[in-house]
Amino acid sequence: MAALPTMSARLIRCCMLSLGAGMWVVSAPAAQTDKPARHDAAVSADAATLSLEQYARLPVCTLSADGQHLAVQPCRTAPTRQPKARRAVTAIIPAMPPRPVPRVSVAPPLPPLSPPPPLHQTPRPTPITTCDAGGCYDAAGVRHTGAGGNTTISPSGQLCLRDGVWLQCQ
Incomplete structure (x- = not known):
């Protein structure tokens, strides 16, 4: 077909x-x-x-x-087909609004800033009462096991440094 x-x-x-x-x-x-x-x-x-x-x-x-x-x-x-003439249309463009007058304003003064608190407080050194070959006792009677040299370990596992009669735990 x-x-x-x-x-x-x-x-x-x-x-x-x-x-x-x-x-x-x-x-x-x-x-x-x-x-x-x-x-x-x-x-x-x-x-x-x-x-x-x-x-x-x-x-x-x-x-x-x-x-x-x-x-x-x-x-x-x-x-040939002639395209129809296009009619003229005026372009309507809206006018731009006038610029606003800038306002002169002063912001109120800010209150003084306080220093931020430290991220973690370092504990104060505690006095040592007695020491022996195995460690030292602090003023509260807590035993700190000696770890060699002038370092000790507290019962909670913190590393402490001995400086004369003072014990500073980290």
């Missing part, structure tokens, strides 16, 4: 037929006789040799009902 021709195929056929129509008339044996080759006897045979006025009087090319050939030959191409 043959496919129906598309619109672009029809347009190409129309152009080929309209361009080839002039050559067909010149090369046809009927063109050499007095008898016109086509049904339109009022127009000269070759569309290429027509004057501008004669070409303008030709009918506009249309396809026949079956869509396979031109309905009338010779014919002229359809005039």
Whole structure:
């Protein structure tokens, strides 16, 4: 089953037929006789040799009902469509608002900043009451085990440094 021709195929056929129509008339044996080759006897045979006025009087090319050939030959191409003139519209651009007058205002003075508290308080040194080879006792009677040199370890596991009669835990 043959496919129906598309619109672009029809347009190409129309152009080929309209361009080839002039050559067909010149090369046809009927063109050499007095008898016109086509049904339109009022127009000269070759569309290429027509004057501008004669070409303008030709009918506009249309396809026949079956869509396979031109309905009338010779014919002229359809005039190009002119786009409609666009109407002028004034651009409405709103005016910019005036700049506000800058206000001169003074912010109230800030209260003085207090120094931030330290991140962690270092404990105060505690006095040592007695020491032996295994460690020292502080003033509260808590035993600090000796860890070598002048370092000790408190019962809670903190590292403490001994400086003379003072014990500083970290």
